Structure formats: structure tokens, C-alpha cells
Amino acid sequence: MRYKETSDLEISLLLEAIYRKYGYDFRQYSQAHIRRRIMSRMVMSGFEDISEMQSTVLNDESFAATLLQDLSITVTEMFRDQSFYKSLRENVIPILKTYPFIKIWHAGCATGQEAYSMAIILQEEGLYDRSIIYATDFNQNALNHAKEGIYSTSLIKEYTTNYQLSGGKESFSNYYTSNYDNVIMNQSLKKNIVWANHNLVTDSVFAEVNLILCRNVLIYFDRELQNNVQTLFYNSLINGGILCLGAKESLRFSDVYEKYTEWDPRQRIFKKKY
Ligand SMILES: C[S@@+](CC[C@H](N)C(=O)[O-])C[C@H]1O[C@@H](n2cnc3c(N)ncnc32)[C@H](O)[C@@H]1O
Structure with missing residues (x-):
């Protein structure tokens, strides 16, 4: 499957939708991090484009929960560093x-x-x-x-x-x-x-x-x-x-x-x- 180039605008509309519907505010997270995580979820879930992902986020709470997990990186260790x-x-x-x-x-x-x-x-x-x-x-x-x-x-x-x-x-x-x-x-x-x-x-x-x-x-x-x-x-x-x-x-x-x-x-x- 080929993915069209996803613009910053599409990503910011998706983040706006997440914020308005669920109250989680990723609008000021680093763009590179957010883009990487969103694109990886798009591939894993087989979406054609961001607008398909956006409507799924808005209508499917379990998908929204999955995406929220993706956006939160929980890598850690005991006595890290x-x-x-x-x-x-x-x-x-x-x-x-x-x-x-x-x-x-x-x-x-x-x-x-x-x-x-x-x-x-x-x-x-x-x-x-x-x-x-x-x-x-x-x-x-x-x-x-x-x-x-x-x-x-x-x-x-x-x-x-x-x-x-x-x-x-x-x-x-x-x-x-x-x-x-x-x-x-x-x-x-x-x-x-x-x-x-x-x-x-x-x-x-x-x-x-x-x-x-x-x-x-x-x-x-x-x-x-x-x-x-x-x-x-x-x-x-x-x-x-x-x-x-x-x-x-x-x-x-x-x-x-x-x-x-x-x-x-x-x-x-x-x-x-x-
Ligand atoms: C990479 S972990 C760091 C864990 C630990 N502090 C360490 O250094 O090993 C980043 C954590 O920050 C949390 N986090 C990200 N954005 C946050 C926010 N807006 N409010 C509270 N926690 C947040 C994530 O859920 C994740 O658990």
C-alpha cells in the first residue's frame, strides 16, 4: 500500500480533534516525534490517509486509546543513568x-x-x-x-x-x-x-x-x-x-x-x- 505525503496541517487537525474530543493535548509536542508515531500507527492499522484515521479516532474510543498509548513513550529502567x-x-x-x-x-x-x-x-x-x-x-x-x-x-x-x-x-x-x-x-x-x-x-x-x-x-x-x-x-x-x-x-x-x-x-x- 502506498501512503500519500502527510502534511503538517493534516497532523495538526488530527491533534486538534484528539484534544477537542478527549482533552489530551499533543498540539505542542515535538513534530518529529508525533509524526513518527502517527505514521507508524497508520501503517499498522492499514489506514489510507490521515482523514480516515481522524474519523476513526473520533468514533472509536478503543482506537483512540491505542493512539494515546502510541503517543506516550514509556521506556524506562531502574537506576537509569x-x-x-x-x-x-x-x-x-x-x-x-x-x-x-x-x-x-x-x-x-x-x-x-x-x-x-x-x-x-x-x-x-x-x-x-x-x-x-x-x-x-x-x-x-x-x-x-x-x-x-x-x-x-x-x-x-x-x-x-x-x-x-x-x-x-x-x-x-x-x-x-x-x-x-x-x-x-x-x-x-x-x-x-x-x-x-x-x-x-x-x-x-x-x-x-x-x-x-x-x-x-x-x-x-x-x-x-x-x-x-x-x-x-x-x-x-x-x-x-x-x-x-x-x-x-x-x-x-x-x-x-x-x-x-x-x-x-x-x-x-x-x-x-x-
Ligand atoms: C520516556 S518516559 C520517561 C520515564 C522516566 N521518567 C525515565 O526517565 O525513565 C516518558 C513518560 O512521560 C509521560 N508523559 C508524556 N507526556 C506527558 C504529559 N503531558 N503529562 C504527564 N506525563 C507525560 C509518558 O506517558 C511517559 O510515561
């Missing part, structure tokens, strides 16, 4: 130790591995009992998976290596129970994690947070949307609060850049000025 977690232990944990109560927000937590990695570090540092972790995403399927905390055994070798290289102090196997082909994360890690559906484009601030991690999410947004979300984070953090971005993400072009110090520039860790 070991050098980042090393820096977190060395440069951020000492700051957290100065607070009587710690609020952490993982924005775009996908299937939860990032939040469990944080819970493990907090436990090892003796901070978990005075912490609360808000782990949010707009993808409810990913959140359901995160809440269960069940991962394939085939991933555990890689997660264990990541944990060790990031400065882990125990045996990683202390943190889960094996069950046939899966492992389930310990209840003691889950107890202070609140999983919540939150859309960074349309929902509002979390107040008085000490630490925000939003890693590998903003790369999918255009410059203006990144800027809006950076303002949302700035307004959510306490003075002196810490913001952690992904390896390919930057604060530099945002309006709030001057209001932070670069705490560990290589690891994209920023501290909100007092």
Missing part, C-alpha cells in the same frame, strides 16, 4: 537530610521504576519514613503497572547492574520477591508512594515540593511547552528545592533559567535560588 543516581546520592541527599519532611515529585514516572529507585535510595539513607513520593503520569495503563510494581525477571540482571554502578549499598534482591517469571517490589518501598494521574500540559502545580524529577519527558515537547512546564515546576518547588532533568534536556532556554543555580550541570541537576 547510573552517574545521575550517583550524583543524586552525593549532591542531593545531603540537602534532603536537612528537612524534617520531604516531598518528592516524579513527573512522567511511566511504569514506576524511577520512583522505586528513589524509594530504595531513601530507605538506604534513612529518609524514607519522613518522605512522600508523588509519582505522576498521564498514561493510566503505565500508572496501573507502576502501582503493581511487577516487572519481568528478564530485566533484573540489568537493573541489578544499574543499582550497583549507581552506588547501591545492599543486594538489589533485598528489594523484591521473585514469583515465576516476574518479581514484585517490596511493600515497604510502596508505602509512601502516591501514584496519581497528572497531565503536565493541562493540570496544575504540586505545592511545596523539595525535589522534582522529570527525566526524559520534556524531550517530546516543543520549546514553548517546555517553557510552560518549567514554570509549573518552578512554582511547585520550595526555595532551595532541586530539579532533575534527563541527560538530553535543558533549562537553559526557559524563562526561569536565571532563577536556578546549576547544582550538577553534567547531570542536569538544578537548585532553585532563595
Whole structure:
């Protein structure tokens, strides 16, 4: 089957339709990312063109749900980027130790591995009992998976290596129970994690947070949307609060850049000025 060239206009009309009908706003996501995902779904579903896809999105909620999943990339790992977690232990944990109560927000937590990695570090540092972790995403399927905390055994070798290289102090196997082909994360890690559906484009601030991690999410947004979300984070953090971005993400072009110090520039860790 041959596909005609899909114009930016057709894609923007499709995104407008998704927004008007379902309230999910992808209009300011990076064009290249959106185009790739839409074209791949078009091929998989055998549509002739975008207008056929658009009418299916509007009339078939299960297809719309499939497309929403396509547009949300949930690739993640435990202790993803070991050098980042090393820096977190060395440069951020000492700051957290100065607070009587710690609020952490993982924005775009996908299937939860990032939040469990944080819970493990907090436990090892003796901070978990005075912490609360808000782990949010707009993808409810990913959140359901995160809440269960069940991962394939085939991933555990890689997660264990990541944990060790990031400065882990125990045996990683202390943190889960094996069950046939899966492992389930310990209840003691889950107890202070609140999983919540939150859309960074349309929902509002979390107040008085000490630490925000939003890693590998903003790369999918255009410059203006990144800027809006950076303002949302700035307004959510306490003075002196810490913001952690992904390896390919930057604060530099945002309006709030001057209001932070670069705490560990290589690891994209920023501290909100007092
Ligand atoms: C590649 S994952 C990153 C997961 C994790 N932070 C990490 O670095 O491993 C990106 C996540 O961002 C979420 N996401 C994308 N747009 C979002 C939005 N507007 N609001 C909330 N989450 C969003 C996706 O659903 C996905 O789970």
C-alpha cells in the first residue's frame, strides 16, 4: 500500500480533534516525534490517509486509546543513568537530610521504576519514613503497572547492574520477591508512594515540593511547552528545592533559567535560588 505525503496541517487537525474530543493535548509536542508515531500507527492499522484515521479516532474510543498509548513513550529502567543516581546520592541527599519532611515529585514516572529507585535510595539513607513520593503520569495503563510494581525477571540482571554502578549499598534482591517469571517490589518501598494521574500540559502545580524529577519527558515537547512546564515546576518547588532533568534536556532556554543555580550541570541537576 502506498501512503500519500502527510502534511503538517493534516497532523495538526488530527491533534486538534484528539484534544477537542478527549482533552489530551499533543498540539505542542515535538513534530518529529508525533509524526513518527502517527505514521507508524497508520501503517499498522492499514489506514489510507490521515482523514480516515481522524474519523476513526473520533468514533472509536478503543482506537483512540491505542493512539494515546502510541503517543506516550514509556521506556524506562531502574537506576537509569547510573552517574545521575550517583550524583543524586552525593549532591542531593545531603540537602534532603536537612528537612524534617520531604516531598518528592516524579513527573512522567511511566511504569514506576524511577520512583522505586528513589524509594530504595531513601530507605538506604534513612529518609524514607519522613518522605512522600508523588509519582505522576498521564498514561493510566503505565500508572496501573507502576502501582503493581511487577516487572519481568528478564530485566533484573540489568537493573541489578544499574543499582550497583549507581552506588547501591545492599543486594538489589533485598528489594523484591521473585514469583515465576516476574518479581514484585517490596511493600515497604510502596508505602509512601502516591501514584496519581497528572497531565503536565493541562493540570496544575504540586505545592511545596523539595525535589522534582522529570527525566526524559520534556524531550517530546516543543520549546514553548517546555517553557510552560518549567514554570509549573518552578512554582511547585520550595526555595532551595532541586530539579532533575534527563541527560538530553535543558533549562537553559526557559524563562526561569536565571532563577536556578546549576547544582550538577553534567547531570542536569538544578537548585532553585532563595
Ligand atoms: C520516556 S518516559 C520517561 C520515564 C522516566 N521518567 C525515565 O526517565 O525513565 C516518558 C513518560 O512521560 C509521560 N508523559 C508524556 N507526556 C506527558 C504529559 N503531558 N503529562 C504527564 N506525563 C507525560 C509518558 O506517558 C511517559 O510515561
